[in-house]
Amino acid sequence: MKNSIVEILLIEDNEHDAEMTIRALKKNRITNGVIHLKDGEQALHFLFGTGEFDGRNTNEKPKVILLDLKMPKVDGIEVLQQIKSNELTKTIPVVVLTSSKENPDIEKCYALGVNSYIVKPVDFTGFMEAITHSGMYWVMLNQPPQ
Amino acid sequence: MRNKENFSFGVLSWVSLIVILSTGILEMVSPEGVFLSWGYIVGVLVALMSEKKRDIIISVILSLIFVSISFFRIEDEAELLTILITRSYALIGLGFMGYFVLRYIKRELKTANEKTLMAGIFSHGTQGIILTKQNGEIVMVNPFAEVLFGFKANTLTRCNINQLIKQTTVSETPNDLSAIPNKFKAIRNDGEEFAAEISANHYHSGGEYYTVQFITDITQRNADEEKLLAQKQELEIVNQQLKSFSYSVSHDLRSPLRAVGGYAEMLAEDYSTRLDEEANRLLRNIRSNAKRMGTLIDDLLTFSRLGRKEVHKRMINMNQIAEAALAEVSESLTHQAKVTIEALPEVMADQSLMRHVLTNLVSNAIKYSSKCTEPIVKISFTQDENDFIFCVSDNGVGFDMKYVNKLFGVFQRLHLDSEFEGTGVGLAIVYRIIQKHGGTIRAEAKVGAGAAFYFTLPLEQSNSATVQTSDSIGYTVETTRFLGSQKSNNN
Numbered sequence: 001m002k003n004s005i006v007e008i009l010l011i012e013d014n015e016h017d018a019e020m021t022i023r024a025l026k027k028n029r030i031t032n033g034v035i036h037l038k039d040g041e042q043a044l045h046f047l048f049g050t051g052e053f054d055g056r057n058t059n060e061k062p063k064v065i066l067l068d069l070k071m072p073k074v075d076g077i078e079v080l081q082q083i084k085s086n087e088l089t090k091t092i093p094v095v096v097l098t099s100s101k102e103n104p105d106i107e108k109c110y111a112l113g114v115n116s117y118i119v120k121p122v123d124f125t126g127f128m129e130a131i132t133h134s135g136m137y138w139v140m141l142n143q144p145p146q
Numbered sequence: 147m148r149n150k151e152n153f154s155f156g157v158l159s160w161v162s163l164i165v166i167l168s169t170g171i172l173e174m175v176s177p178e179g180v181f182l183s184w185g186y187i188v189g190v191l192v193a194l195m196s197e198k199k200r201d202i203i204i205s206v207i208l209s210l211i212f213v214s215i216s217f218f219r220i221e222d223e224a225e226l227l228t229i230l231i232t233r234s235y236a237l238i239g240l241g242f243m244g245y246f247v248l249r250y251i252k253r254e255l256k257t258a259n260e261k262t263l264m265a266g267i268f269s270h271g272t273q274g275i276i277l278t279k280q281n282g283e284i285v286m287v288n289p290f291a292e293v294l295f296g297f298k299a300n301t302l303t304r305c306n307i308n309q310l311i312k313q314t315t316v317s318e319t320p321n322d323l324s325a326i327p328n329k330f331k332a333i334r335n336d337g338e339e340f341a342a343e344i345s346a347n348h349y350h351s352g353g354e355y356y357t358v359q360f361i362t363d364i365t366q367r368n369a370d371e372e373k374l375l376a377q378k379q380e381l382e383i384v385n386q387q388l389k390s391f392s393y394s395v396s397h398d399l400r401s402p403l404r405a406v407g408g409y410a411e412m413l414a415e416d417y418s419t420r421l422d423e424e425a426n427r428l429l430r431n432i433r434s435n436a437k438r439m440g441t442l443i444d445d446l447l448t449f450s451r452l453g454r455k456e457v458h459k460r461m462i463n464m465n466q467i468a469e470a471a472l473a474e475v476s477e478s479l480t481h482q483a484k485v486t487i488e489a490l491p492e493v494m495a496d497q498s499l500m501r502h503v504l505t506n507l508v509s510n511a512i513k514y515s516s517k518c519t520e521p522i523v524k525i526s527f528t529q530d531e532n533d534f535i536f537c538v539s540d541n542g543v544g545f546d547m548k549y550v551n552k553l554f555g556v557f558q559r560l561h562l563d564s565e566f567e568g569t570g571v572g573l574a575i576v577y578r579i580i581q582k583h584g585g586t587i588r589a590e591a592k593v594g595a596g597a598a599f600y601f602t603l604p605l606e607q608s609n610s611a612t613v614q615t616s617d618s619i620g621y622t623v624e625t626t627r628f629l630g631s632q633k634s635n636n637n
Contacts, residue, residue, distance in 0.1 A: 014405075016404075016405035016408065017405070099398075099400045099401050099404075120404065121404075122400045122407075122440035122443065123440050124408040124411040124412075124433075
């Protein structure tokens with residue numbers, strides 16, 4: 001991995017949603033340090049410096065993790081659980097982005113310690129706004145623990 | 147003289163019994179005397195047979211009185227009087243005897259009749275009745291038990307109940323038997339088992355404990371129950387599938403739809419200047435249709451979610467609900483409308499659902515009156531003996547009453563999308579909510595002359611026979627607002 005600081009870790013299996021998310025972030029000049037990982041397994045390897053990310057400096061923590069829930073192999077709930085139950089990663093803010101309003105997982109996510117839970121608006125404008133607001137907030141405004 | 151002798155003989159014939167009774171010496175016996183004395187004995191016996199103690203006591207006392215009084219009359223030698231008195235006593239005695247005899251016969255007849263009727267119940271009962279001793283030995287069976295087990299009564303009475311019913315229904319201690327029916331496996335004469343429901347009771351008679359068992363063949367009932375259970379499970383599966391379907395609609399359809407709309411949007415953003423007018427028109431159509439489909443999906447999900455939602459009723463102030471609905475509607479209002487809210491009552495209803503109803507009806511009223519020069523929307527209220535009746539009316543385009551039956555169906559619309567935007571789900575949701583509250587909804591309209599929607603909420607649930615209108619808690623009687631403008635007027 002490059003030495004640049006990871007600001008946003010986007011964990012999203014849907015490449016179109018990922019593209020739109022990245023586009024929204026770019027529009028707000030958050031371009032550097034956006035890492036997109038395509039599933040939960042890859043995300044866990046990244047966070048804990050294992051597998052394909054063996055040797056990564058795990059002390060370099062992203063300012064925020066944008067996490068999709070419905071993913072193949074390791075789903076978002078499990079990723080969240082592992083992040084929040086590990087001393088190394090539990091202080092990283094996690095924003096869950098999900099497609100479904102009907103999702104029964106919302107309570108489960110809060111119980112696991114999610115920092116924010118956002119339902120992706122189905123229309124593009126709404127989606128762009130949601131990503132912009134949450135991206136700006138966590139990257140620009142929020143003060144993470146030292 | 148002869149007459150007098152006859153007279154004396156007559157007297158003596160009557161009193162001879164008394165002499166016997168008082169002295170023990172038989173002086174004279176007359177046929178009448180014998181008849182009467184035996185008559186009294188019979189009378190006393192009949193009385194003794196009676197189960198009522200009172201009858202016995204009356205009979206004995208009367209006999210004693212009769213005997214002693216007659217004796218004293220003879221001592222006084224007031225012969226004529228004595229004869230008359232004894233005669234009348236005798237007649238009274240006879241009367242009593244007759245009464246007792248008749249009553250005895252009548253009672254016997256009644257008992258016999260009751261016994262026949264009871265035997266009828268036993269022999270015509272549609273449950274198998276089997277009487278057993280404490281050890282399970284069968285004493286008696288009714289004809290239905292014969293049908294049930296396929297054995298004749300004389301065969302059954304040589305059996306033990308344990309040979310007919312797999313798990314014994316005879317208990318060691320008679321008192322722990324339950325009258326509550328239990329299910330057992332019973333065996334027919336062909337060796338085939340059948341499901342039986344048996345309730346048993348016990349009693350004590352002649353130094354022996356008896357158990358009476360009422361047996362019903364529940365093969366058919368079991369089959370029916372199994373069928374119902376299977377249907378219930380099937381329904382649960384279907385319901386589960388429906389839930390996952392709505393989840394899938396919600397999740398899996400939204401993503402590609404967002405992508406379609408999103409890429410069209412990106413294309414417009416990045417390349418619209420390089421596309422000609424026609425290409426831009428096509429792009430706009432893609433975007434607007436993607437948006438519309440998003441709304442459809444969302445509305446459909448709201449419909450299904452509200453359909454599943456439990457109704458949490460409490461006393462709510464309908465004026466406050468109407469105000470909240472108005473505030474929500476005015477957020478997205480593009481034109482001006484005059485909205486009048488009458489004084490509304492407090493009702494027993496679900497707050498969020500009622501708000502949904504009013505928001506929907508008011509936004510419809512505003513939408514369909516938007517083409518008027520002076521749109522007027524009114525929320526009013528009346529009541530009859532059973533219901534609160536709320537009405538949301540407007541002076542808009544209305545509709546043809548010919549199509550009123552289509553009004554509350556899902557995705558049913560009476561106007562073109564180009565005239566008035568909509569998905570046709572709103573009124574279906576309203577209909578469902580009102581139905582869940584035990585009310586009804588109907589509409590009245592005329593093309594070009596506005597529409598009125600009337601919905602009812604049951605009075606009794608709001609447990610107040612007298613309407614408590616909101617003005618009693620500080621609301622003005624009627625409020626009029628001009629939505630979509632700065633003007634506001636309370637009168």
